[in-house]
Amino acid sequence: MLHEIIKNRYSTRAFSDKVIDENKIISLFEAARWSPSSRNEQPWRFIAGTKEDQNTFNKIAGTLNPANKIWAVNAPLLILTVVKLTVNSTDQINKHALHDLGLAIANLTFQASALDLYVHQMGGFNQEQAREIFEIPGDYEPVTILAVGYKGNPDLLPENLKARELAERKRKNLSELVFSDKFGNKSGLIENKQIELIQ
């Protein structure tokens, strides 16, 4: 019953170099744009580099940790995600900003999946270098880099990355996540069900 787009999504490291049509790229940002956010603050910003636009692509790639860079540069699109830390009307902190960036990235990822594209989010990059290179103001913060592209052949990955690519995906059980009455009390909704919709 789980929607196949959610069921089939995963963070691949095996990207093909196939170019993504520009209208498809735009639709990814369009999906992010229509996310909900606290007080409609829309704290998400994106710096996008395609391989055709070598300048931005290479600047983003240059900030990646080597362990990510080795596979991520095969993707045809890199996106640096940036969050606005303050609310628009005042300079007060928007405590929902990071949460709402997450909402937008999931929507972007969903739209990507609908187009047979894969998204791999990375926290492993040099934030301060990214801030300098892209002249990101103090009330904004670089958060992740997304590698986006079509799926490639895992056999072309180095052995250690190929093993991670093919490893079983693991998550906590529902009983560890969903409670009722008080925190930690397993909910009757899932008790004795232990449905594992994805193995």
Added chain:
Amino acid sequence: MLHEIIKNRYSTRAFSDKVIDENKIISLFEAARWSPSSRNEQPWRFIAGTKEDQNTFNKIAGTLNPANKIWAVNAPLLILTVVKLTVNSTDQINKHALHDLGLAIANLTFQASALDLYVHQMGGFNQEQAREIFEIPGDYEPVTILAVGYKGNPDLLPENLKARELAERKRKNLSELVFSDKFGNKSGLIENKQIELIQ
């Protein structure tokens, strides 16, 4: 080209009291469970109350700001979302925790939309009261309350809420969100396109 589930999603205030099948509720949490997260920390937790489980439902509803409570209690399902602030292996702060909760909530919302359910996220509730009532430990934090249900008749809402329900949805333009070369530089990907896929 934008997927219809993203296109049609919005945060309704007009909920029907139609009961949600338990297996559908479970599938919402299953969608959240399979979200990606930084180092697979899975910092999302949920306290879920249905109208049949009056106890948890009423406890969650009791923490809502009056302006939210007036419409949210019509929904058959309320969910208090909770984030784990620290990483699992040590007590260090997980700086991606809120972001990753946002990812999970968007996945939950997407699965809901696929089942004709609507989700309305609320930041307007008494966090400290929620922490006390549900005995939420110090390394966790209550973040939002979600009202979930089928769409009801907006004509049954008070006039001011009906007006908000029917108001045009507004977002920033893509040109304000997507940059290249440096922060604030409109990306060539969207320049002169100004596609407004949703009006």
